[in-house]
Every structure is written in structure tokens, then in C-alpha cells.
Amino acid sequence: MAGDRPCAQRGQAIVLVGLLLVVLFGFVGLAIDGGRAYLDRRQMQASVDAASLAAAYDYMTSNDVGHAELAGRDVYATNERLYIGPTCTSTAMTLSCSFADGTNQVLTLSAVAHSIAGVTFNATATHQVTVTMMQTLGAGSTMAIGATATALARRPGTNGAAIQTLSQSCTASLAFGGNGTATLIGDVWSNGSITGGGSSSGSVSGNVVGVCSSPPPPFLPAPWTVSGSQVNGWNMPDPGYAMPPLNPARPNWNSPGCDGECPGTYAADPHLVGGAGCYFLEAGVYDFSAGFTQQGGLVSNELRPPDEPNVYAPGQATTTTLNGDLSGSRVQQISVAAMPGAVPTATVISVGGQTFQLSAAAAAGDVRLSISRQDVVGTVPSGSLVSFRALPQFWDANGLNCGGSFAATAVGNTNNLTAGTWSVQVTAMRWEPYTCGGQAVATPTCFIRESTPSMCKTVTLGSSTNIRVAPTAPVPGAQYLNIYVAQGASCSGLAYLTRVQNTTNSSVIINSSTFPAGWPAGAATPPDQANPPLVSTLPNSDPLAGTPPRGDLANENQCVNPATGANVACSASTVNPGAVIVYIPSGGCVSMNGGGDIYVFSGNQYQRIVLFEPGPEQSGVPNTCANKLNGHDFTSFIGIF
Secondary structure, X not given: OOOOOOOOOOOHHHHHHHHHHHHHHHHHHHHHHHHHHHHHHHHHHHHHHHHHHHHHHHHHHHOOHHHHHHHHHHHHHHHOOOOOOOEEXXXXXEEEEEEOOOOOEEEEEEEEEEEOOEEEEEEEEEEEEEOOHHHHHOOOOEEEEEEEEEEEEOOOOOOOEEEEEOOOOOOOOEEEOOOOEEEEEOEEEEXXXXXXXXXXXXXXXXXXXXXXXXXXXXXXXXXXXXXXXXXXXXXXXXXXXXXXXXXXXXXXXXXXXOOOEOOEEEOOOOOEOOOOOEEEEOOEEEEEOOOEEEOOOEEEOOOOOOOOEOEEEOOEEOEEEEOOOEOOOOEXXXXXXXXXXXXXXXXXXXXXXXXXXXXXXXXXXXXXXXXXXXXXXXXXXOOOEEEEEOOOOHHHHHHOOOOOEEEEEEEOOOOOOOOEEEEEEEEEEEEEOHHHOOOOOOEOOEEEEEOOOOOOEEEEEXXXXXXXXXXXXXXXXXXXXXXXXXXXXXXXOOEEEXXXXXXXXXXXXXXXXXXXXXXXXXXXXXXXXXXXXXXXXXXXXXOOOOOOOOOOOOOOOOOEOOOOOOEOOOOOOOEOOOOEEEEOOOOOOEEEEOOOEEEEEOOHHHOOEOEEOOOOOOOOOOOOOOOEEEOOOOOEEEOEO
């Protein structure tokens, strides 16, 4: 019986071997051509790294972008073993070179960022690598290889910008005039001229750099002092900042609301003249369509406490103690323990619940204070705390006397407190926006600002065994005063207890029923104290940024997490609750003629810009006004123009 026989399959092995050879060639091609490409890419990356660094190093000595880019080109050619001179084209900031080496090597060197902070050099190279094995699979005869590197050049002695003007005018780009004194921390840089005319004077902690050669450096001669160099430089490109988010609200200047001035679009120039008062700015964007004129008054978003203390060292309020009992009539001297710091004439001091005024300045180490003749009520015992009110107060600047004050007095005899002396200190507190007042905690839309502490005042309880705390002069911007108390006369161990509205008809009575169970355990302690003034005639400076609850909690160095509203350490993603930005469109102008002062700060949410006037990059109708900024006492713009 004939059996089944398998069909013949001759020739199948040849087909399979052919298919396997294609795959094998693919693997071999990847190994050979891919390996060559990888090694070539590594070499090219090292070459562009060296080129960008060479350009940066050269720039720090030559101060010439074109010269620096040529230095980078030469280093690239050496590392790539390119011995034939390239064909190059150049613009103001870019050099592009093609090398005739058979692989079409192209190198582009660019100064991609050009600012006072430094010049960033970007090196990009491309060329073609010949393919061998992969050609058999239709991959083409070459493959493209590329690499990029970046290096930052910052010349020694370069500082951040205090002032930078983009106008290229050689007659009116930046001019200092009047008879004021300017204190500038950082470089002064102009794309045009810099002149210090009239009786102007001041100091610059940095360099002064202008483009125009007439007049030649030094641009700011004596009596100006400049710590760095005064030299000719180059034009800075417009950084192209985006327009701020404008507020469509239509407030009127000096109208009730916002516990100060409200952000929004102002149709009319506030035009503050001599005799104008104090104006606190709520956080936000201020669009002055018709411009902003100030010839008087004080405008600020600074939140300060009432009765700011004299500060002799960072975070250290000036205090001492009586060296002997204080009593008698027509007293003119007070004996004290050695003074930790100096205080000026006319400083108000607080001791034993009574106030006196110095008739002469006191120096560090002094043990006697000269005061204007005054009767002492009763006897203030030796060892009692002596505290000193800052002179000047922030909101008293320009002779406006808007600074706040508070009183702590003994009253009543219900729900008695422990007899003896108590210490009292207050801070100014407000919500941003002000409509959040009354909430318990901060949220993503409601932020809390709390100022540095006031001077410490003591209250001695006798037959009256309650403490009454009341604002006697409201401090601008505050909604409440947070009250911190401690039993004892040393002003140590203070803890938060309650608060009072920031109005002259408000007060709070502290008695035994005011204290929560377990107090002071778990109660907040006062924020960090202020820092000394930059100059003795100026108000205190704000604390530096810190990790909450330390550091600035109210002003330019305060930072919050916008997702929670909580105070946090500052970073690129945080915002400043009190920040403002002033926007002046085309047709408007800033005109400050020396009779008033403005002290404002911005924040991260506005790119730290404090005054924004649109240029051609931002508007088809740019603002070309010649601004005039001439303060009276201590005008400060903490941010970017």
C-alpha cells in the first residue's frame, strides 16, 4: 500500500538565509555607523562646550561680543581638527561659519542674552557623517549630527541693575537733577547719556555705564561717589516684558475703601500737590491713564507698625533699664544702664508707662539721658525698661506726621490680672485684598500681612488691674493691631493674645477672661524686628527674607505660596501679597517735582516690575514721555522700571 510522502521544499533555506542577512546587515550597520555617529556626537559636544566657554572667557576680558565669538570659533576648529579657514557671516550678536572639510560643518555662535547680569553665549554645530553599512538598506549616504552648549559670561565687579534706561538719546536718556541726594545700590546703565546736573549728589554702590561718549566718563562727578567704574558700554536690548494684567475697576483717588487707595484704572491724574496727605496703596495694578503727578504727600504700600522702635542692629530694638529710681519734678536727666546704640535728639522714650523726649542725642555706651524738663508721676523703680521710638517714623516722612501710635494703660478692677508690671507690643495687620478681613486663616485668594513689632511699652497694675490697649493715631494701611503681652517688665516672652481695630475710637480691655486656656503655650510670638535705616536720617529698613515665621511678613521680602496662601521661603514660584505695579500708557507721564515722596515695591507676580510704560514691543502706541522722578526725603522704587 503506497504511504503518504511529504512534499519537496527545496530552496527554502536560501530565502531564510537571505532574510537573516538583511537583519544581520542592519545590526552590523547599527553597530558600525551608529557607533561612529555616537563618537562623533560626543566629540562635537565637547567642541561646542569648549567654544561657548572660550567665548565667555574672552568676553570677560575683551568686553567685545564679536571678538569673543571669534575666540570661540577658533577653539571649536582646533578641537574638531579643522585646518581650512571657514567662511563666516556675522551680525551684531551672531557669528555663523561654514568649514570646507567635506562634512559640511557649520558653527553658529550667538550672544543670546545681553544684560547687566551677564552675556550668555550659545554655540550650535552641525555636520554630516558618511554612512557605510546602512547605505545597503536604503538609509542614505549621510546622517546629520548636531550639538549645542551655553555659557554665561559675567565680568568681575558687575552688579545687579539699580537703574537701566533703554533710551538711546545722548541728551536726555538719564539725568539726575535738583538738590536731592540719591542712594543707589547696584549698577547704573544707560543706552544713551548719563548726566548729574544742578546740585544733585549721591552714591552708587556699583558701576556707572553709558553708551554716549559725549560727555565722556566720569558721568557722575563729585560730589557723587561711585564704588565701581564709570565707563562706556554697549546698548542693552529691550527685555520685552509682557504687559501687566490691567484691572478694569474704576476707582477714584482718595475715596473711602480698600483701607487705602484701590487698584484699578484711574481716568484722572491724582495730581498730588503741596499739602497732600498720606496714601496707602492696596496690592494690585494701578493704571494711571492720564499719568501720575506728585508734588506733595507720601504714597506707599509699606505696612509699618505704630510707634516703630529705634533699632541699633539688625532685628534689635534699642532698650535699656533705669539705673536708679526715677521720680521728682522738672527732671532733666535719667540714669540708665549703658546704651546699646545711638539715638538722635528729640527721640521719644517710654519708661514706666510715661513718655519723655530727649533734649540731646545719646551715643552707644552712654549711661545718662538728657530729657526736656518734665515732672515724673510717682516713682518709677530702678531696673524698669526704657524703650525708644524711632525718629523718623516711616509715615512721618516729609513732615506729614501720619505715623501711628498706641497706648497701653491700667484701667478697671473686674476679672483682675495678676498685679505687677506687664509688657505690651503691637504689630500692624491687614488682609490682601482688604475684603478678606474677618477670615480666620489665609487662603489662595486671601493673604495676611503682618508688620514688624512696635516699641515695647510697660503697664504697672495696682488698684486698676486690667490693661486697655487703644490706637491713639491709626497707622496707614492697617486693618487691625495684633497685641502681644507678657507678664514682667523686660519685654521678653511676649505672646499673641488678641487684636484691636486700627481706629481711634477702638480699644480692647485685657483681663483674666481674655486669656485662652493654656496661654501662652501654642501662642504666636512677635515677627522679626526691623533692621536699622540705610542712612541715619531714614526710617527703619524691613527684615530680610527668611523662612516663616521668621523674616519679613509684610513688605518687599514677604513671600507666600499662591496655592495655599501660607507664608513660605521665597522662590521663583512664590508671590508677594503687598506688591503693586504702576502702569502708564501712551499719553500719560510720571512727573515728580521734589515736593512729595513715593515708596513702593513690586513682586514676582509682576516680574518685579514696579513702573511699566509700554514700548513698541508691547504696544502699537508706545509711551515716549520724558519722565521726571524727583523725590523729597526717601523716594524709593523697589523693583524694575
